[in-house]
Amino acid sequence: MVSQLIFGILLLAALALVTRNARVIIRNIRMGRDEKRNDQPAKRLKTMLLVAFGQKKMFKRPFAALLHLFVYLGFCIINIEMLEIVIDGLFGTHRIFAGAGAFYAFLIGAFEWLAFSVLAGCVIFLARRNIARVRRFFGKEMTPWPRTDANLILVAEILLMVAFLTMNAADYKLQSLGAPHYTPGGSFPISSWLLPLLPDGAMALISIERFCWWFHIVGVLLFLNYLPYSKHLHILLAFPNTYFSNLKPQGRFTNMGKVTNEVKAMLDPSYTPEPSDASAHFGAKDVQDLTWKNLLEAYTCTECGRCTAVCPANITGKLLSPRKIMMDTRDRMVEVGENARKNNGFQDDGKALLGDYITREELWACTTCNACVEACPVNINPLEIIVEMRRYLVMEESGAPSSLNAMFGNVENNGAPWKYAQADRANWREG
Amino acid sequence: MAEMVAKGEAPDILFWVGCAGSFDERAQRITRDICKILQHVGMKYAILGTEESCTGDPAKRAGNEFLFQMQAMANIQVLDGYEIKSIVTACPHCFNTLKNEYPALGGHYTVIHHTQLIQQLIDEGKLKAEGGESFKGRRITYHDPCYLGRGNGIYEAPRKALESLDAQLVEMKRCRSNGLCCGAGGAQLFKEPENGDKDIHVERIEEALETQPEIVAAACPFCMTMLRDGVKAKEKEQEVQVLDIAEITARANGL
Numbered sequence: 001m002v003s004q005l006i007f008g009i010l011l012l013a014a015l016a017l018v019t020r021n022a023r024v025i026i027r028n029i030r031m032g033r034d035e036k037r038n039d040q041p042a043k044r045l046k047t048m049l050l051v052a053f054g055q056k057k058m059f060k061r062p063f064a065a066l067l068h069l070f071v072y073l074g075f076c077i078i079n080i081e082m083l084e085i086v087i088d089g090l091f092g093t094h095r096i097f098a099g100a101g102a103f104y105a106f107l108i109g110a111f112e113w114l115a116f117s118v119l120a121g122c123v124i125f126l127a128r129r130n131i132a133r134v135r136r137f138f139g140k141e142m143t144p145w146p147r148t149d150a151n152l153i154l155v156a157e158i159l160l161m162v163a164f165l166t167m168n169a170a171d172y173k174l175q176s177l178g179a180p181h182y183t184p185g186g187s188f189p190i191s192s193w194l195l196p197l198l199p200d201g202a203m204a205l206i207s208i209e210r211f212c213w214w215f216h217i218v219g220v221l222l223f224l225n226y227l228p229y230s231k232h233l234h235i236l237l238a239f240p241n242t243y244f245s246n247l248k249p250q251g252r253f254t255n256m257g258k259v260t261n262e263v264k265a266m267l268d269p270s271y272t273p274e275p276s277d278a279s280a281h282f283g284a285k286d287v288q289d290l291t292w293k294n295l296l297e298a299y300t301c302t303e304c305g306r307c308t309a310v311c312p313a314n315i316t317g318k319l320l321s322p323r324k325i326m327m328d329t330r331d332r333m334v335e336v337g338e339n340a341r342k343n344n345g346f347q348d349d350g351k352a353l354l355g356d357y358i359t360r361e362e363l364w365a366c367t368t369c370n371a372c373v374e375a376c377p378v379n380i381n382p383l384e385i386i387v388e389m390r391r392y393l394v395m396e397e398s399g400a401p402s403s404l405n406a407m408f409g410n411v412e413n414n415g416a417p418w419k420y421a422q423a424d425r426a427n428w429r430e431g
Numbered sequence: 432m433a434e435m436v437a438k439g440e441a442p443d444i445l446f447w448v449g450c451a452g453s454f455d456e457r458a459q460r461i462t463r464d465i466c467k468i469l470q471h472v473g474m475k476y477a478i479l480g481t482e483e484s485c486t487g488d489p490a491k492r493a494g495n496e497f498l499f500q501m502q503a504m505a506n507i508q509v510l511d512g513y514e515i516k517s518i519v520t521a522c523p524h525c526f527n528t529l530k531n532e533y534p535a536l537g538g539h540y541t542v543i544h545h546t547q548l549i550q551q552l553i554d555e556g557k558l559k560a561e562g563g564e565s566f567k568g569r570r571i572t573y574h575d576p577c578y579l580g581r582g583n584g585i586y587e588a589p590r591k592a593l594e595s596l597d598a599q600l601v602e603m604k605r606c607r608s609n610g611l612c613c614g615a616g617g618a619q620l621f622k623e624p625e626n627g628d629k630d631i632h633v634e635r636i637e638e639a640l641e642t643q644p645e646i647v648a649a650a651c652p653f654c655m656t657m658l659r660d661g662v663k664a665k666e667k668e669q670e671v672q673v674l675d676i677a678e679i680t681a682r683a684n685g686l
Binding site: 250251252260263266361370392411420422 | 454463493536578581615619622626627
């Protein structure tokens with residue numbers, strides 16, 4: 001009874017915390033500008049199923065994709081088991097679904113295999129990060145915290161799976177000893193390997209089984225609340241993020257309606273501009289100037305570095321790293337959100353995403369080649385943020401590199417980016 | 432175009448030459464080859480000549496939306512003035528801008544890239560790769576321009592054009608959607624690169640040279656410049672040629 005009460009309180013507290021964290025995340029994402037991303041629901045659903053659920057883009061790197069698939073499937077499916085654990089915890093039952101007999105045995109057996117694949121996947125992932133030191137897991141933006149975050153997640157998953165399997169092993173042994181309360185049920189293809197390691201006494205086995213049961217469920221509840229502070233949020237946000245993907249050709253950059261109004265007014269003085277959102281400036285200087293989708297993407301990024309690994313600027317040693325663009329955006333968004341909550345509305349803190357987080361040198365190194373966009377397994381678009389910030393630099397600060405200013409001048413005066421006379425445009429015919 | 436209108440004629444298609452194709456000496460040769468192909472198949476085409484102006488692409492990629500829209504609206508006025516419906520262009524940057532970014536400003540045209548046109552003409556049997564230089568068995572590697580490939584999903588048309596020559600098409604490690612940029616996009620062609628330890632075009636040409644090609648095929652005038660610079664930097668001008676798909680096609684047809 002006491003344990004049921006403790007369990008109930010823990011569960012409620014964990015869920016309350018999750019709700020609070022979720023609200024913070026939603027509020028932060030809503031700091032972004034409005035953008036319509038709900039047309040073509042069928043196509044969006046298909047994209048989500050293929051890219052997030054089907055992990056289509058992961059398979060550009062088959063080995064990592066396969067391991068990830070193991071961990072992903074394992075983690076998703078074992079969560080079905082969570083239902084039983086929660087019911088058992090609340091009502092003091094033990095393996096409430098064991099009555100399903102052969103089907104239950106099949107399920108538990110499958111969970112064990114999946115738990116094993118998660119375990120193996122996470123161990124190999126840890127080795128890739130810390131022993132093989134795969135290059136894309138390093139880089140300037142991969143400071144100690146993001147690297148620790150990644151390792152923490154993997155270690156947590158390993159511990160949870162070890163607890164899950166040890167719990168099953170102890171349970172299995174208790175079942176075969178005919179211990180009261182441990183009614184036979186389930187099948188244990190993996191955890192039976194652990195049997196020789198366990199003691200023979202029923203009391204000791206019960207303590208192990210109970211300890212692992214509690215360790216697993218408390219671990220899961222803690223992990224759930226760790227997500228918002230970690231890169232691991234992608235396990236949830238990958239779904240909305242791919243649903244709200246850009247469905248237009250990647251080469252198309254957004255049209256700035258505000259500029260269209262001004263250009264039309266310039267060409268035709270009688271033109272009355274349509275009312276547009278009256279945000280103060282062109283382009284993006286800080287996170288509030290980005291769209292909610294950009295901000296959702298920042299939260300979705302799991303820092304895998306596939307974008308940076310294919311970025312031509314990064315490959316050739318330039319400062320730009322698309323992953324850093326996303327991480328900076330997230331860090332600044334959290335900072336601004338925190339500020340707004342504390343002060344009942346954002347108070348200028350003398351900082352901005354542009355300049356204090358992302359430098360001009362990074363922005364100007366981009367070739368807009370879309371390799372990062374193509375590489376992202378969850379359809380994040382770092383390029384859009386880069387372009388928005390270039391727009392701010394050019395249209396608000398006239399801060400383009402001088403050679404680009406010269407190019408602008410040529411386009412404006414000669415109709416070509418080079419200094420040629422417009423009258424000579426058709427001279428190629430005489431060649 | 433103006434002359435055609437004066438004669439009361441309308442073209443099947445407008446050939447949007449682009450700034451590189453108009454002014455860059457190397458790209459001018461591509462422009463002329465495209466004209467030869469169009470004449471060879473008997474397509475009635477027009478150019479805007481001195482009425483053509485930059486699409487605004489480099490301005491837009493660099494963040495100068497004002498300049499881009501000024502250019503776009505002026506161009507749309509000219510195009511609509513001549514009631515242009517379909518456009519072929521030799522530059523993936525012009526192609527992307529005209530096709531994807533002009534509609535939001537009121538310019539609606541059917542836009543194709545010259546490699547798509549060449550593929551169509553081959554499919555229709557109008558271009559046969561006869562009567563000219565033989566490319567049979569020659570090693571060609573094709574470099575995907577970002578704004579044709581990833582930008583617009585066109586990977587097959589240029590390859591089909593090469594396959595029809597019986598050439599030996601060898602792919603680079605990073606090709607199609609994984610293709611590496613030549614380093615010119617995003618207005619980089621018009622500025623010095625940021626500090627780093629290598630030039631992007633050198634990285635790309637090294638990869639191309641690994642396939643031991645006789646010809647590096649391009650489909651974009653900016654890529655052409657960068658790839659040629661790369662070949663020069665590697666001192667391989669004697670062994671490796673950089674040619675546009677249009678040039679290869681024109682040569683194969685003896686144009």
